[in-house]
Amino acid sequence: MTLLNVISALFLLAGAGFCLAGTVGVLRFPDVYCRLHALTKVDNLGLGLVVVGLALEAGSWATALKLFLVWFFVLISSAFTCQLIARAALRRGVGAWGGSRES
Numbered sequence: 001m002t003l004l005n006v007i008s009a010l011f012l013l014a015g016a017g018f019c020l021a022g023t024v025g026v027l028r029f030p031d032v033y034c035r036l037h038a039l040t041k042v043d044n045l046g047l048g049l050v051v052v053g054l055a056l057e058a059g060s061w062a063t064a065l066k067l068f069l070v071w072f073f074v075l076i077s078s079a080f081t082c083q084l085i086a087r088a089a090l091r092r093g094v095g096a097w098g099g100s101r102e103s
């Protein structure tokens with residue numbers, strides 16, 4: 001096992017750890033806004049670490065570039081999706097910590 005394989009494995013394990021933390025946050029946080037934060041921030045960092053780990057093991061620059069493009073598109077779609085869900089929750093009157101928002 002080379003040094004590059006070890007570094008790649010460390011990135012992959014760190015990414016898996018961040019994804020696990022984001023999943024626990026989605027399951028444990030009390031309201032939709034905290035859950036969105038856990039989902040978009042932690043899982044995007046986790047996916048970024050996984051992509052870096054996979055890019056280190058990629059056979060070519062083209063494959064690594066495709067991996068980074070996938071990560072970029074996930075970041076963009078995650079930001080839009082988070083904003084749309086938060087806006088829908090606000091319009092329905094969902095307040096922080098599960099309470100209702102007074103208009």
